[in-house]
Amino acid sequence: MILLQWNGVQFKSLSNFIALVFCVFVSTQLFASEVVTTNITEVPVTLPQVYETYSYEEKVDWLKQAIDNSKSRDNIYRLTTELVFQYDLNNETELIRSTCQSLPPESKDLDYRLLCVTAHVDNDETKLKTLVVLQKDALEADNIRVAAESSSTIAWIYSSFGEIEQAFRNYEIALPLAEYANIYLFNDVTLNLATLYIVHGDSEYVEKGISLMLDAIERVNNLLLDDPSASRYVENTLARIHFNLGIANTFHRTNYPQALHYFGLIDPELTELRQSVLVFSSLAYAELNNFEESKALLAQSFQVPSSQTFNSDYLKCYQEVIKVKLDDSTEIEQCHLLSESTSVEVQQDLLKRMIDAEHAELSLIGLQKLYSLYINSLLPLLKQNSGKSASRTELTRLQQESRLKGELINKEKALTAAEQEKLASQSNLTIAIIAVFILLLLMVVLQLRQKQKLADQFAQMSLFDKLTGLNNRHYFEQNIKREMRFVKRAIEGDRYTPIAIYLFDIDHFKNVNDTYGHDVGDEVLIEFARRINEAIRDSDMFIRWGGEEFLLVARLFELDDYYAIAERVRGAISDTEFELENMLKLKVSCTIGSVIFPSSPEDDLTRPWDQLVKLADNALYMGKRQQRDCWVCVDKVIAEENFSLVLSQDLEDSIKDNLVEVTHSIKEFDRS
Known part of the structure; x- marks a missing residue:
């Protein structure tokens, strides 16, 4: 007879033991499931639609009032975490510290814990212990961003202690995580690692650190192409890189001409670095025996204020x-x-x-x-x-x-x-193996379901434009084939129900950004999207295509709707001024280009959607060249063999060559 023991209790029957383990496992999973679904950190805070249009002060006032009026502990917690994140965006460290003291973070709320640790802990030794625990929890929870930031901060603290080996080990953890999290965090971790190479490495590692910084310059510059709103981050980060390269060439390479080159790239308006740049530039000129330039810069260094963020x-x-x-x-x-x-x-x-x-x-x-x-x-x-x-x-x-x-x-x-x-007994061993296999199978199934749920949530988030709340280009690419299949099924059923693809572009949008700033530009985009949403049907597919361009796919049950929709959208934008924050009123208009698919039931139904979008784009730019605040609708490409030629040239040329039929609202059409 086999005696089994678990937690000090003996079981004479193997089947009794297996039944107990199974019940405990299932109960644990059910309890864990209940905890997950009721975890307040997983339910997002409810905010009004206009919240994203508020200034920092307005957001803080709204959140404080909502906290005062709320009676739900869970809701107060969610609102408070959002308040702390707003404090963090505005570098309000004291407010973060006091808020974390009054409402400590939940153990599973890793993002809030990270903010509280970095703001509240007084000394590096205590901070290090707390961050090590947070790093472990973040890695177990697959929270890549918090794990990367924790590892990077741990590495920097170790380097300040002189624990260089430990610092490098934690950067080895942080670097791949940061690359997966986001480009901003990856840049910060890379630059910290490069600085560590330069400060504590031999000549080979000094060169390696400088090489990492030079790579980061190109990567940071590319950010502006993908995200024009990142200009402030790009400016500050490039200044930091250029300053560190100047210091590396002054302290370690003693390449003073190269140091002066990098110091010269830093904007004189960045007051936090200005005195340091002047002093080290004066030092470089003195080492090069250019005493006149050295004296001039040294004199300037006494006239500018010292840094307020670090001891200089x-x-x-x-x-x-x-x-x-x-x-x-x-x-x-x-x-x-x-x-x-x-x-x-x-x-x-x-x-x-x-x-x-x-x-x-x-x-x-x-x-x-x-x-x-x-x-x-x-x-x-x-x-x-x-x-x-x-x-x-x-x-x-x-x-x-x-x-x-x-x-x-x-x-x-x-x-x-x-x-x-x-x-x-061989039979008892077989039963035990089967029981263990069943338990493992249950665990795998439950974990897969949980991961699939998270994957579905992330996939859903990737389909939306955060600023306007519209679906984005990725959503369009996933759904346009469904609309084209709808057209084909209708024609197969002897019903001609085409779709129209419209491209909208806000006229002179760059002037809005240059004149009033990107915040006002964002307000214009939000209002633009709202007005068009009110002018179209719920069944239409309306997305933000990119920048100031938007795209609409509409099913046409009547052919007259093709032009009516274009005129309705144009009027919705330009008929009344945009009323924005701070009593600002702007006259905004848009130009519209569109194409109908198919133009007749006999047309090619296998036409790729990207060619249709390209043709609508050609129509849009004809409207831009001719007038703006108008619409241009391509009715028909005369012959299929002409389609590639029409896509490759200006639409005016195709009209002149009788390759297309077009209807438009341009008042004075220039055919030259």
Whole structure:
């Protein structure tokens, strides 16, 4: 008879044991399922449609009022997390800290936990412990962004402790995660890693870090092509890269012309970096013996304010070192006051320049502070690394000893187990294997269902344009073939029910962005989408095609609807002014190009949809060239063999060559 034991309880019957395990497993899964469905972090906060049009202050006021009026704890929590995210977008660290204290995050709310950790924890050691736990939870939950940000921050803290090996290990975790999460996070992690290479690496790794930064410049510039609203991020990130490249060439390469090149690329209006750029540029010119330019930049550096986001007091010592090199002054008071909290990289460069200066007292101060740096920073780090090496050796020895003991114990256990296995019944083993297989199968099925649910949610999110709330181009590509099949079925049933594809483009939209800014441009796009939605039918497919272009697919049950829809949309946009935020009123119009498919039941029904969109685009641009605030509807391409030629040239040329039939609302059509 086999005796089974679980949590201290013995079972004489194998079937009783299997039944208990099965019940516990199913109960656990059902309970877990209930917890998931009632988890308040999985239900999004309900916000009004106009919320995205609010300014930062309006969003904060609305959220605070909604929190005060809410009686549901779950709803208060969701509204509060949204409030904290708004604080984060506006760098309100103190407000984040106080909010996290009054309403701590739920354990499963990883995004909120990350904000609270970075804002609330006072010292790096405590922050490191908290981030390690958060990193583990994020990896288990497949939250790629939080896992990447946690790993990157952990790496940077380790590097500040001098734990370079640990820093690199965490960057190895963060880098692939960040690339999968989003391009902004990937850029930040890459730049932090590149900086670590430059600061702590040998000459080979300095070059590797510089190479990573140069690659990042191209990647950041490409962001503007995909997302014009990212201009502020691109400007700040490029300034950070150019500054770090300038420092790398000053401190590590001593390539002063190259350093000046990168410092010169930084916008003088970026006040946080301006004083540093002027001081290090003056230093570079002094090293190149261009004393006149060095003096001019040094004088400017005294006129601009210091940085408010990081401690730059060490620049005062650099200013004195430069003055000594220029024979402009012998005062060295600020170098006496150089703080030991200044980064090791800066201290090493600055102390070397002080020691090499042709000024006896300044050289002596440099030597004294270099000795202090060695005693207080470098020596403890060397001992720490030596201790770690010894600890790793001792750990290896203990593991070896434990392994040898374990082998003897395992041999004894194996002999005992072999004797017990002789008494086991083959049928009981078969039943146990089947039971375990069933349990594993249930676990796999439940996990697959959960992952499929998440995949469906992500797929649904990918079909919408966040700004306007419309479906996007991806949604159109998934559904246009359904509309074309509808046309074919109708013709096969002796019913001619064509579809029309319309392209709308907002006239002079670039002028709106350039004159009033991208926020007003976004308001125009939202209002544009709203007006067209009110002018069309619920059954029509209306999407944002990209930028200021929109696309509409409409089924035509009457041919007269082809032109009526175009005129109705045009009037909906241009007949009344757009009333926007801050009492701003704008006259907005749009140009429309469209094509009908098929133009007759005898037309080619296998025409690819992208050729139809291209033809509508040609019609749109004819309207742009001729007048704007009008519509151009392509009625028919005269012969199928002409279709490629019509797509390849301006529509005016095709009209002149009698290749197409067109109806339009252009008042004075220029045929030349």
